[in-house]
Structures are given as structure tokens and as C-alpha cells.
Amino acid sequence: MPLSSYSIPPERLAAARRSFAAIVGAQNLFFDAEDQDSYSDAFAVDDSRHRPAGAIAPDTVEQIQAIVRVAAEHRIPLWPISRGKNLGYGGSAPVLEGSVILDLSRMKKIEYDEENGTVLLEPGVGFYDLYDFLKARGLKHWLSTPGNSWGSVIGNALDRGVGYTPYGEHTTKLCGMEVVLADGTLVRTGMGALTGSPTWQLYRFGFGPAWDQMFVQSNLGIVTKAGLWLMPEPESLMGMDLEFDRPEDLGPLIDAIAPLRREGVLQQSPTIGNWLRAAAILTTRAEWTDQKGALSDTVIAAIRKKFQMGWWGVSLRLYGRETINREAYSILESEMNKLKPLSMKRTSWKRGDPLEMTGWTGTPLTFPMQNANWHGGLGGHIGFSPVLPQSGTAAMEQFRRTYQRYQEFGMDYQASFAFGERHLINVNAILLDKDDPDMMRRVDPFIRTLVADAKAHGYGEYRTHLDYMDLVASTYDFNGGALGKLNAKVKAALDPFGIIAPGKSGIGTAAGQSGDR
Amino acid sequence: MNGLATVTRGGLLALLAVLSAAPAQPAEQKDPAAAAAPAARPGPPSPPPPLTLSARPSAKGGERLYVQYCGMCHGKGGMGTGLLARRTDRPLLEERNDLTVDYVIQAARTGIGNMPPIPRGEVSDADIKQIAAYLTTPKARGGR
Numbered sequence: 023m024p025l026s027s028y029s030i031p032p033e034r035l036a037a038a039r040r041s042f043a044a045i046v047g048a049q050n051l052f053f054d055a056e057d058q059d060s061y062s063d064a065f066a067v068d069d070s071r072h073r074p075a076g077a078i079a080p081d082t083v084e085q086i087q088a089i090v091r092v093a094a095e096h097r098i099p100l101w102p103i104s105r106g107k108n109l110g111y112g113g114s115a116p117v118l119e120g121s122v123i124l125d126l127s128r129m130k131k132i133e134y135d136e137e138n139g140t141v142l143l144e145p146g147v148g149f150y151d152l153y154d155f156l157k158a159r160g161l162k163h164w165l166s167t168p169g170n171s172w173g174s175v176i177g178n179a180l181d182r183g184v185g186y187t188p189y190g191e192h193t194t195k196l197c198g199m200e201v202v203l204a205d206g207t208l209v210r211t212g213m214g215a216l217t218g219s220p221t222w223q224l225y226r227f228g229f230g231p232a233w234d235q236m237f238v239q240s241n242l243g244i245v246t247k248a249g250l251w252l253m254p255e256p257e258s259l260m261g262m263d264l265e266f267d268r269p270e271d272l273g274p275l276i277d278a279i280a281p282l283r284r285e286g287v288l289q290q291s292p293t294i295g296n297w298l299r300a301a302a303i304l305t306t307r308a309e310w311t312d313q314k315g316a317l318s319d320t321v322i323a324a325i326r327k328k329f330q331m332g333w334w335g336v337s338l339r340l341y342g343r344e345t346i347n348r349e350a351y352s353i354l355e356s357e358m359n360k361l362k363p364l365s366m367k368r369t370s371w372k373r374g375d376p377l378e379m380t381g382w383t384g385t386p387l388t389f390p391m392q393n394a395n396w397h398g399g400l401g402g403h404i405g406f407s408p409v410l411p412q413s414g415t416a417a418m419e420q421f422r423r424t425y426q427r428y429q430e431f432g433m434d435y436q437a438s439f440a441f442g443e444r445h446l447i448n449v450n451a452i453l454l455d456k457d458d459p460d461m462m463r464r465v466d467p468f469i470r471t472l473v474a475d476a477k478a479h480g481y482g483e484y485r486t487h488l489d490y491m492d493l494v495a496s497t498y499d500f501n502g503g504a505l506g507k508l509n510a511k512v513k514a515a516l517d518p519f520g521i522i523a524p525g526k527s528g529i530g531t532a533a534g535q536s537g538d539r
Numbered sequence: 540m541n542g543l544a545t546v547t548r549g550g551l552l553a554l555l556a557v558l559s560a561a562p563a564q565p566a567e568q569k570d571p572a573a574a575a576a577p578a579a580r581p582g583p584p585s586p587p588p589p590l591t592l593s594a595r596p597s598a599k600g601g602e603r604l605y606v607q608y609c610g611m612c613h614g615k616g617g618m619g620t621g622l623l624a625r626r627t628d629r630p631l632l633e634e635r636n637d638l639t640v641d642y643v644i645q646a647a648r649t650g651i652g653n654m655p656p657i658p659r660g661e662v663s664d665a666d667i668k669q670i671a672a673y674l675t676t677p678k679a680r681g682g683r
Contacts (some may be wrong), residue, residue, distance in 0.1 A: 056648060064655035079660035106658070113655065125660030152610045154591035172611055306625070307673045379586045379616070386589050388611050388618040394653040395622050401653055 027119035029522075031211075038096040038122075044077050051126075051294065053349050061106065061116035063488065065394070065402030067454065067465045072115035072488050077123035083246045085535035089124065090144060090244070093521040094204065100124045101523050103242045104145035104177030109170060109371045109391070110405045110451065111181065111528040115527030124244065127174075131247075138146045139163050139252045140197065140223035143176050145245065149386040151175075156252075163252035164384040166190045170317045171386030171509040176248040180238050182485055184440060184447075186381040188341055190291035190444060193238055198222040198522040200247035201237055201394035204517035208234075209243070220538045228369065239485070241523035241530055242516050253341070259337035259371040259383065260347045262355065265364040267333030270419055272334055273414030274522055276439065276446065278357050279338070280412040283441055283469060290382070293449075294336040294439040301325050302393035302436055302453060306330065314461075315432035329331075332364045393436070397455035406450040406472045409480040412441070421449055423475055432461070475499065488525075495528025578658050590614025601673025605633070614653070622653055632674055643671035 030038075043051055052061075053076030066136050080086050093100050099121040104112025106125065113125060141152065149171035156163055168178055179192035182373040189195050198212040212228040213221040231323045236244050264274060275294060282288040291373065305328075311321045313517035326333070338354055340347040349522030359367060371377065379385045394401040410416050417439055433452060440447045452468070455461050470492060477497045478480065486494045498505050506528065513520070513530045524530045590610035598606055605613075611618035613632050623630035632638065644667055648658040649681065662670070 049663075050660070057659060060648060060656035060658040061660075062627050064650060077658065077660050105661070109655070114658065123660070125658065127661045148588060148611075150591055153589060154593050157591065185615040303621075376585065386611065387616075389586075389616060389621050391618045391622045391653075395625070498648075 025060075026071070026117075027308070028099060030096075034076065034096050035098070038098045038422075041096075042089060045085050046078055046080050050079045050081075050128075052420050053342065061114045061125075063113040065109050065404065065454065066115070067404060067462060068490065071119060072112065072117065073119050074116050074123045075120050077125045079125040079128050081128040083200070083202065083208065084245060086124070086202045086244055087208060089522060090202060090204055091206045094206075094317065094519050097519055098122055098521060099524050100244075100521055102126060102145075104174035105148055105172070107148075107170065108177065108181060109172075109175030110403050110487065111485060115488060117488045117491060118525070119526070121288060125243075126246075129246070134159070135223060136162060138224060139254055140249055141252060142198075142223060142247055142249050144247055145176055147180075148173060149175055153384075153386045161202055162255050164189075164255055165197075165384045165386065166192060166253065166384050168192075169379055169381065169390040170388060170418075172388050172391075175250065176245065178249065179250065182239060184291060184442075185384065186291060186293065186337075187253055187339075188269075188289040188291075188382050193235075195249050196234055196238075197224070197253045198238060198249040199224045199234055199245050199252055200244035203243050203521070204522050208246075210250050211472070212249075212251075212501065213236075223251075223468045236512075238444075239527050242512060243528035244522060253384070256341040256343075257373050258344035258347045259339060259341055259369075259378075260351045261337065261369050261382070262358065263337045263367040263369065264335065264358055265330075266334045266336075266361070267332055267364045269421070269425075270418065271332075271437065272360065273418040274361055275334065275336065275414070276412065276417050277414035278361055279336075279441060280355065280414075282354065287353055289341065290339050291441050292336050292338050295336050295438040296435065297322065297326050297329075297331045297333055297335070298434060298436040298453075299393075299438055299451070300325070300331055301329060302396040302434075303390055304392075305395055306328060306398045307434070308398045314458075316429045318382040319349050330365070337382060339369075362388050367423060369419070371403050372380065374499060384410075393451065393453060396437050396453045398436070398459040399455065401456060402454045402483050403451040403456065404469070404487050405464055405485070406452065406469055406477040407447050407483050407485055410439075410448055410481060411445050411447040412444060417446060417448070419475075420479075420481070424450065424472065426447070427468065427471055427475065431471075433464070433468060491525060492528045587615040590617070592632035601671075601676075604662075605670045605673050608657070608662050608666070609670065614627050619654060635674070638671075638674050640668070640671040640675055644668070647671075 057076055058073055061077050063072050066072065078089060080089060085201045101121040102124040103114045103126065105127045116123065126145040129146040131144045132147055133142040134151065147163060149167050150173050153165055162188060166187040166189040168183045168185050179196050182193045184190050184192060198214045201209045201213065201517060203209060211233045213219045213225050215228055237245050272294065279288065288532055310325055311317065340350045343415060377383050393403060410420055435451055437448060437450045440449055447532030452465060454465065471491065473493055482497045483494045494505055497526060519525055520530045530532060573682045589608055592603065592606055595606050611617055614620065629635050647657045647667055
């Protein structure tokens with residue numbers, strides 16, 4: 023049985039804390055009750071879970087190496103965070119209650135190769151930090167930002183977060199890492215393994231097996247630096263914001279966008295969102311109804327009318343040379359007009375014009391998190407995000423099935439369908455009302471039902487909250503869960519005492535914490 | 540993507556512009572192509588730019604720390620500003636004249652409303668005191 027909490031024997035923790043203090047200074051150890059609260063998951067469904075024992079905040083790689091050695095000696099589970107803003111997936115909290123947070127938010131070094139358009143970042147560099155750094159140098163390169171840009175650039179890429187520009191699949195823009203292993207060894211991947219190589223951030227694969235993705239959504243090491251490719255500022259940006267009137271418009275819209283994306287006419291990653299994704303930021307539920315349970319069609323119609331929203335909306339953008347964008351724009355517009363959208367708002371920008379301050383230009387944002395206030399009081403959200411094929415039929419079926427479950431469990435449906443090159447991710451943000459205990463009790467069975475429904479159709483999630491890492495890992499079950507067994511074997515080889523993020527992605531929940539502890 | 544998304548829908552941007560009282564920027568609606576579009580409607584103004592240090596190069600001490608650690612949510616167009624605008628007519632903390640040092644520190648450390656707590660590893664006790672002092676000194680008032 024996986025452990026969900028671990029109480030470090032007090033004398034062992036005390037000994038470890040003395041050693042940690044010698045490494046980072048007592049002022050960078052945080053073990054008060056208030057610290058335990060502040061590193062817990064602010065959006066938790068159950069506030070009693072995932073509470074850490076405390077936190078340590080190193081600011082050098084050498085300190086991290088020393089910390090893992092002490093942690094191994096005293097069997098202290100560490101939970102590394104870059105900035106801890108992974109809200110909806112657990113924030114700064116560990117899977118295993120009682121772990122010690124390894125807070126890397128003080129590590130903020132940025133190395134910029136302007137000619138090649140790459141950066142080498144430490145984990146504490148946030149999207150706002152990198153935006154500010156680039157802005158001070160004339161924004162010759164653009165970021166790709168997620169809807170909550172409060173967090174870490176590489177932390178987001180390491181959890182496979184996405185943005186909305188042609189560089190929106192962040193994890194595929196990583197190029198070269200520096201990693202501390204559980205025994206304290208420092209490894210550089212790709213061309214970084216070649217001492218002093220000028221191509222560390224230019225060629226992703228190096229020689230022989232390439233390990234970068236092994237450290238993504240994983241607990242096999244602590245990433246202390248990562249390279250990232252940045253998009254050169256385009257000459258031109260063109261596109262359109264579209265609204266569609268009916269739920270059933272989703273399928274044809276997906277079937278129209280998908281070939282354009284695969285062909286490369288469209289190079290960014292559009293995301294089709296329902297009306298509530300926009301409305302939950304603009305207004306609160308109580309302004310429209312006092313009825314509990316899923317919103318009625320009448321209320322939905324009233325909200326849509328007020329904000330002039332379609333049932334679905336999508337923004338398409340073209341990046342690059344103006345002449346090419348003009349031609350591509352004509353194709354996009356012609357294809358979209360065939361679908362008879364409710365509205366189409368065109369946008370066009372040329373270098374030197376004022377820039378739209380949105381995710382389409384890689385501007386960092388936090389206002390989408392205003393949806394935490396949808397229910398009026400203490401809120402939050404938790405994600406359910408299965409990967410689907412790029413098929414209108416499959417997406418419509420997933421939508422109908424999921425919508426029905428939202429009705430059944432009395433939840434308000436907020437969802438989007440986000441394009442990759444060959445896949446769709448159906449991101450559902452379940453908007454929590456932490457002041458409504460009855461609703462909060464329904465969240466866990468609701469999510470378990472959604473995971474089971476998806477699994478029944480061969481779909482699995484791309485990312486999940488701490489509470490569901492074991493569950494989601496268990497749905498990847500080919501050949502008796504061979505992948506999970508491989509992960510466990512690698513984990514046991516690299517981290518026999520299970521000190522790095524036990525339980526992350528369902529790895530190492532049982533092995534490292536049994537027996538010896 | 541944290542289950543969220545960048546929303547560029549008209550109503551939202553218009554509302555943000557009102558909330559933040561940002562100077563309206565020219566709407567971007569040059570015709571990129573000759574083809575006719577259905578029901579094209581005037582574009583709303585763009586949201587304000589993020590509050591980061593390059594926008595306040597002369598900021599020092601508590602102001603600098605405030606911009607660096609709080610600007611993403613408490614600048615114009617940020618989540619904190621948007622939610623405070625539902626409760627107060629002075630949503631920008633830098634324009635408030637009713638904050639106390641203890642209140643600012645308590646709100647940041649324990650979280651308040653939908654604002655998550657800010658841990659000590661991210662913003663040290665010394666830095667948070669400087670931020671609170673900045674937000675409660677007279678020179679900080681009067682609007683930016």
C-alpha cells in the first residue's frame with residue numbers, strides 16, 4: 023500500500039535540521055506551524071492532506087547536493103519546488119505528508135544567448151522575472167506563458183504546462199539540463215555532458231540515450247538548471263477571435279483547425295474554451311442564481327448574452343513574416359467562415375505597434391485565476407485533463423459524456439480543448455467552493471468517475487493533482503503496468519531511500535518509505 | 540496550463556480596462572485580408588502591461604521588492620487587483636491609505652480571500668517588512 027503520510031521521528035528530523043542549517047543557514051530553514059500552512063496546497067480539496075514538515079531554501083547547486091546527502095543519511099523525504107505555484111495540481115505541497123519542501127525559489131539566475139534565442143534558467147525564475155529581463159533588453163524574444171504565469175518557467179515546462187504561441191508546448195522547448203541525483207551527483211544532459219560545450223542549449227539530444235524527459239514529471243533527480251528555446255519576436259501577428267453559438271459547434275471546429283495545425287498553416291496551439299472559462303473570471307455565480315447544482319440553460323443564456331459570448335470561443339494567431347501571414351490569414355478566414363461563427367474579431371499587429379497584452383504575445387498573466395472567486399468565497403480549482411485524438415467526433419463524445427457527469431454531480435462545467443500537433447487535451451477546471459462542504463464532498467467521487475470514464479475509452483490524463491497521481495498512474499496499465507514497474511525499478515536504482523519527491527507521478531510511493539523508515 | 544487559459548474575449552478585456560483605468564490603447568483592427576468577415580465588431584482595448592521592474596527602473600527598497608514579488612497580482616490587470624475591485628473602490632494596494640504593517644504581513648503570510656499564503660522561502664521576513672513599510676508610508680499613496 024502506498025503511504026500518504028510519513029512522520030519523521032523527531033530525533034532524526036532534529037539531527038537533519040542541524041545539518042541543513044549548517045548548509046543553508048538557520049535563516050533559510052522554515053519549520054513553524056505557519057510555514058507548514060504556507061507551503062500547503064491553497065486549492066486543496068481536503069486541507070488536512072499533503073501538509074509538509076517544513077521547508078529549506080538553498081540558493082546554490084552545491085547546497086542542494088549537500089542537502090540530498092543529509093536527507094539520504096537521515097531518510098528525510100524532500101519535495102523540490104521551483105516556485106510552488108502549480109495551483110490546481112497541488113501548489114507547493116508534497117504528495118507525501120510530512121515531507122520537507124526543498125524551495126528553490128531563491129535561485130533566479132538567467133543566462134541569455136541573444137543570438138541563438140536561448141536561455142539557461144534556474145528554477146526560481148518566474149515568467150514575470152524572465153519577461154522583465156527580456157523587456158529590459160527590448161523584447162527581441164517572446165515568452166510563451168500559461169494562464170497562471172505566477173510560477174516558474176522551467177517548473178512549468180517540467181510539469182508539461184502549455185502556453186499559446188508556436189512555442190506553447192513548453193516541455194518540447196527544453197534543451198539541456200543540469201540535475202542533482204539522489205546521491206548528490208551532478209549531471210548535465212545533452213551537449214552539457216561535454217565539458218565547456220557551446221552547444222548545450224542548441225542541440226537537445228547529445229550522444230547516446232537522451233535523459234531530459236526522464237526528469238520531467240518525475241522524481242528521479244532535482245533539476246537545477248534548464249535550457250529553453252525562445253521565439254524570436256515576429257515581424258507580424260495576425261489572427262482572429264471567434265465565438266460559436268452551440269455546444270455541437272465543437273466537433274466541426276476541431277475538424278477544421280486540426281488539418282491546418284498539422285499542415286503548419288497554423289503553428290500556435292489554439293485552445294477552444296467554453297463560455298464559463300471566460301465568465302468565471304468576469305463575474306461570480308451569485309450574481310446570476312442562488313440555486314445549487316449545475317447551472318440551468320436559462321442562467322447560461324443570460325450570462326452569455328451579458329458578455330456577448332459564444333458557447334465556445336477560440337483565438338487563432340499567425341506569427342512571422344507579414345507576407346506569409348497575409349496568405350495564411352486568408353486561408354484561416356475562409357475555413358472559419360465555412361463554420362458560420364457567431365462572431366469573428368480580426369486582429370493584426372506589426373513590429374513597432376502597441377502589443378496586445380495577452381497570452382498570444384507571451385505576456386505573463388494572473389487574472390485568469392480570478393475564477394477561484396466564481397463561487398464568491400474561498401475557492402480554487404482542480405484539473406481533470408485527458409489526452410484525446412484530434413477528432414471532432416471523439417471530442418464531442420468526450421464533451422457530452424463529461425457534461426452529463428457535471429450535471430449528475432451538480433458542478434458548473436468549465437472546460438477547454440487545447441491543441442497540440444497531433445493531440446487534444448481536454449482541460450476541465452473544476453471550480454471549488456470551499457465554503458460549501460456538501461459540494462466539496464462530491465469533488466473526489468466526481469474526479470474518480472471522470473478518470474474511470476476516460477480510461478474506459480482508452481484516454482489518460484497528461485497531468486494531475488497530488489491526490490490522483492497513484493490513480494492516474496494506475497490507468498497506464500499495458501502489460502500489467504510494465505511502465506510503472508520500469509519507473510519503480512529506475513527509482514529504486516537512483517534513489518534507494520526514496521528521498522526525492524516520493525509519490526510524484528505515482529512513482530516511489532511504496533518502495534522507499536517502507537522498511538528502513 | 541493549470542486548467543486556466545488565456546482569455547481574449549471582448550467582454551473580459553473591456554472589463555479589465557475599466558477595472559484598471561488604463562489608458563485605452565488603439566484597438567487593433569486593421570484588415571489583415573480583403574475577405575469579408577461575419578459580424579466583425581470593434582475590438583476592445585488591450586489590458587495594461589504587467590507591472591515589473593523595467594516599468595519602474597528607479598524603484599528602490601520596499602517599492603522595488605513590492606514590484607518584484609507582488610506586482611504580478613497587485614499591478615493593474617492582475618488577479619489581486621481584479622478581485623479587490625469587487626470589494627473596494629481602491630483595488631490597487633499602492634493607492635490604499637488604510638493598510639497597516641501588521642495587516643500586510645499577516646495577509647501575505649496566511650493568505651487572504653483567494654490569495655494563497657506567501658512562504659518565507661519566497662519572500663524573507665526582512666523583505667516582507669520592507670514591502671509592508673512601503674505600502675504604509677505616505678509617499679506610497681496618491682496613485683500610480
